[in-house]
Structure formats: structure tokens, C-alpha cells
Amino acid sequence: MSETKTPHVELQLEHGIARLTLCNPEHRNAITRRMWEELTQITSDLAIRRDLRVVMIRGVGPDAFASGADISEFGENRRSSEQAADHTAAIQEAIDGIEAIPVPVVALIHGFCIGAGTAIALACDLRYLDNNARFGIPAARLGIGYSPLWIKRLVDVVGRATAGEILMTGQFLSADKALRCGFANEVVPAADLDEFVEKQLAVIAANAPLSVAAAKVSLREIAAFDRDRDWQAPFAAVQACAESSDYQSALTAFANKQTPVFYGE
Known part of the structure; x- marks a missing residue:
């Protein structure tokens, strides 16, 4: 420092x-x-x-x-x-x-x-x-x-x-x-x-970035003032997880009893 x-x-x-x-x-x-x-x-x-x-x-x-x-x-x-x-x-x-x-x-x-x-x-x-x-x-x-x-x-x-x-x-x-x-x-x-x-x-840092980001945006919108809340953002983030290559790679890794590596994609 x-x-x-x-x-x-x-x-x-x-x-x-x-x-x-x-x-x-x-x-x-x-x-x-x-x-x-x-x-x-x-x-x-x-x-x-x-x-x-x-x-x-x-x-x-x-x-x-x-x-x-x-x-x-x-x-x-x-x-x-x-x-x-x-x-x-x-x-x-x-x-x-x-x-x-x-x-x-x-x-x-x-x-x-x-x-x-x-x-x-x-x-x-x-x-x-x-x-x-x-x-x-x-x-x-x-x-x-x-x-x-x-x-x-x-x-x-x-x-x-x-x-x-x-x-x-x-x-x-x-x-x-x-x-x-x-x-x-x-x-x-x-x-x-x-x-x-x-x-x-x-x-x-080792967790799936898209999953963590989806959790954060959901928590943010839940805490927002009612008039400012945007439910589209967290649901879009959840959908991005489902469509990600990270998710597919994790499924393969778990099936093979391996530790998945995430790239935020």
C-alpha cells in the first residue's frame, strides 16, 4: 500500500x-x-x-x-x-x-x-x-x-x-x-x-460469474423502492445462466466427477 x-x-x-x-x-x-x-x-x-x-x-x-x-x-x-x-x-x-x-x-x-x-x-x-x-x-x-x-x-x-x-x-x-x-x-x-x-x-471468485451476477441483480431489485423495481433484469440474468456455456460445462464436469471451471460465458 x-x-x-x-x-x-x-x-x-x-x-x-x-x-x-x-x-x-x-x-x-x-x-x-x-x-x-x-x-x-x-x-x-x-x-x-x-x-x-x-x-x-x-x-x-x-x-x-x-x-x-x-x-x-x-x-x-x-x-x-x-x-x-x-x-x-x-x-x-x-x-x-x-x-x-x-x-x-x-x-x-x-x-x-x-x-x-x-x-x-x-x-x-x-x-x-x-x-x-x-x-x-x-x-x-x-x-x-x-x-x-x-x-x-x-x-x-x-x-x-x-x-x-x-x-x-x-x-x-x-x-x-x-x-x-x-x-x-x-x-x-x-x-x-x-x-x-x-x-x-x-x-x-471461483464460482460461476453469471450465477453470482444473477443473484446480485435479484437481491438489488428486491431491495429497490417499489416504483424503481425492474423485474426484467433479474429474470434476464437467470435466463443468461441457463443459456451459458458455463452451465453446460458444469453439467459435463459434474457428470465426470470433476470440478467445473467458469469463464463467465
């Missing part, structure tokens, strides 16, 4: 696995405006790659996934309602970019996952936390109105009652609470988390 102190988003891509790292260690990986814009560009580029199998997002170092939006910029970027709306739109574009990636997106969460960090984690499909992790949304302690689009995703993941607790208290919740409410798929000892997630990435 880069040692530069300039806040940025780092991308590593190999063997169909993209690893994005939020780099602002002096401020517990708080997300700057530049980093939101970099996330938007990187996710836009990843979304059209045919060789991509899975994406992982993490924060640099062991202390934080992301401690929120960089508050040091608020005086400059969020002083007026117009500035706040513009800044929120930039964040929403990055969140939309994460959600639009057609392959699974995994959040590897060490330490603090707060505010905008929680929004990024909620945009991911899977969230794996270390046992020291803390998550929460302190918008009520900053006088910030949280976007209804982000609140819906929060409710979808943790339920209405827990979402209300998170938003109305502004308190940070434990890794144990994250697991119990459904925010975390798994909580792992901090020393073991990186290895655990790498194994999960390998498992996902």
Missing part, C-alpha cells in the same frame, strides 16, 4: 479480484471530497470490466474502515444548504457506483466504521468485521439530516427498530451488536480477519 499522506483511494487488481483501500490514516480514513470522487471513478471503471469477479473495500491500517466524511472540509463544503446538497450528491454518486458494480462487493472492516463509512459498508453486499469494530451514524450529534436513500438501505440490513436506535442515539455499536442485528455477516478476531476475508474472496 502507498505510504503517501495525501488522502486517496488505492486500487489493486489481480486475478479478477479488485481491492480498494481508503487511505487517510491520520484521520482514521475519513473520506474527503477527493476520495468520494475517486471512488466514483474507480467503481465506474470496475463496473464495465468483464474479467472482474469480486471487489473488496477496506481502510488502510488496523484502526478504521472509515471514520466518516472528513469533518475538516465541512466549513468549506457544507456551510450552506446548497453546498450541503452538492456534497451529498457527490457522496450519493460514489455510493451508487459501489452498488452498481455487478459482482459481489465485500467490506473488510477493522476498527471504526462510522457515518459515511457505514454508508459505504451498507452499499457492499457482504460485511466482515473484526471483534474490535465499532459502527454507527452520529448525524444527530452533528445536526445533519441523513439521506432517506441511505436510511432505506440501513433499514433493509438491520431492521427498522435497530435503524431507529442507530440514528436517534448517534451512539457507536459493538461488533457483537453488528452481528446480532445483521450488519455483520461474520465477526472474526482482528488478527484473523484479513486471512478470513481473502478466503471468502477466493470462494466467490
Whole structure:
């Protein structure tokens, strides 16, 4: 990973696995405006790659996934309602970019996952936390109105009652609470988390890409607002699986007691 102190988003891509790292260690990986814009560009580029199998997002170092939006910029970027709306739109574009990636997106969460960090984690499909992790949304302690689009995703993941607790208290919740409410798929000892997630990435990358993509698009449409739901996309994705050479190859492999190899075709 880069040692530069300039806040940025780092991308590593190999063997169909993209690893994005939020780099602002002096401020517990708080997300700057530049980093939101970099996330938007990187996710836009990843979304059209045919060789991509899975994406992982993490924060640099062991202390934080992301401690929120960089508050040091608020005086400059969020002083007026117009500035706040513009800044929120930039964040929403990055969140939309994460959600639009057609392959699974995994959040590897060490330490603090707060505010905008929680929004990024909620945009991911899977969230794996270390046992020291803390998550929460302190918008009520900053006088910030949280976007209804982000609140819906929060409710979808943790339920209405827990979402209300998170938003109305502004308190940070434990890794144990994250697991119990459904925010975390798994909580792992901090020393073991990186290895655990790498194994999960390998498992996902080895599966049939069209099948995984069909599952993701179905989950996305089920979670969409009723007025925005598009049932044609998931059914088309299921049909693409049935017509794929991957499916035919898998049938042959299983008949011969072999392990299938998938190419996303």
C-alpha cells in the first residue's frame, strides 16, 4: 500500500479480484471530497470490466474502515444548504457506483466504521468485521439530516427498530451488536480477519460469474423502492445462466466427477 499522506483511494487488481483501500490514516480514513470522487471513478471503471469477479473495500491500517466524511472540509463544503446538497450528491454518486458494480462487493472492516463509512459498508453486499469494530451514524450529534436513500438501505440490513436506535442515539455499536442485528455477516478476531476475508474472496471468485451476477441483480431489485423495481433484469440474468456455456460445462464436469471451471460465458 502507498505510504503517501495525501488522502486517496488505492486500487489493486489481480486475478479478477479488485481491492480498494481508503487511505487517510491520520484521520482514521475519513473520506474527503477527493476520495468520494475517486471512488466514483474507480467503481465506474470496475463496473464495465468483464474479467472482474469480486471487489473488496477496506481502510488502510488496523484502526478504521472509515471514520466518516472528513469533518475538516465541512466549513468549506457544507456551510450552506446548497453546498450541503452538492456534497451529498457527490457522496450519493460514489455510493451508487459501489452498488452498481455487478459482482459481489465485500467490506473488510477493522476498527471504526462510522457515518459515511457505514454508508459505504451498507452499499457492499457482504460485511466482515473484526471483534474490535465499532459502527454507527452520529448525524444527530452533528445536526445533519441523513439521506432517506441511505436510511432505506440501513433499514433493509438491520431492521427498522435497530435503524431507529442507530440514528436517534448517534451512539457507536459493538461488533457483537453488528452481528446480532445483521450488519455483520461474520465477526472474526482482528488478527484473523484479513486471512478470513481473502478466503471468502477466493470462494466467490471461483464460482460461476453469471450465477453470482444473477443473484446480485435479484437481491438489488428486491431491495429497490417499489416504483424503481425492474423485474426484467433479474429474470434476464437467470435466463443468461441457463443459456451459458458455463452451465453446460458444469453439467459435463459434474457428470465426470470433476470440478467445473467458469469463464463467465
